[in-house]
Amino acid sequence: MPVVTFHKGEGTFVEEVPDQANLVVRAGIRKYPWPHLRYGCGMGKCAKCACRVIGGAEHLPAPNWKEEKQLGGRIAEGYRLVCQIWLTHDVSLVQDDVPLPPRGV
Numbered sequence: 017m018p019v020v021t022f023h024k025g026e027g028t029f030v031e032e033v034p035d036q037a038n039l040v041v042r043a044g045i046r047k048y049p050w051p052h053l054r055y056g057c058g059m060g061k062c063a064k065c066a067c068r069v070i071g072g073a074e075h076l077p078a079p080n081w082k083e084e085k086q087l088g089g090r091i092a093e094g095y096r097l098v099c100q101i102w103l104t105h106d107v108s109l110v111q112d113d114v115p116l117p118p119r120g121v
């Protein structure tokens with residue numbers, strides 16, 4: 017099962033999650049990484065869930081069209097929309113204190 021390391025502000029939160037877990041879905045039912053993960057729509061439209069991947073990016077699928085649309089060049093900086101990712105391997109994430117602005121609908 018994937019181990020998620022989640023950095024937010026001064027905190028680091030580590031927990032094992034089930035295979036194919038989606039962190040926004042989990043936060044929605046108040047499981048880790050709730051209450052630390054900021055998120056909104058759960059559908060790739062608001063960018064509130066954007067996190068920078070600092071470990072394990074090689075195991076993630078390529079960004080989908082919603083991530084391309086919302087994140088643009090920030091994908092090259094390591095940002096992903098975690099609502100669009102179902103985890104199968106360990107990953108380390110950082111969520112900025114200030115959300116990225118959405119790039120439009």
Ligand code: FES
Pocket residue numbers: 040055056057058059060061062063064065066097098099100
């Ligand atoms: S929660 Fe809105 S884009 Fe991920």
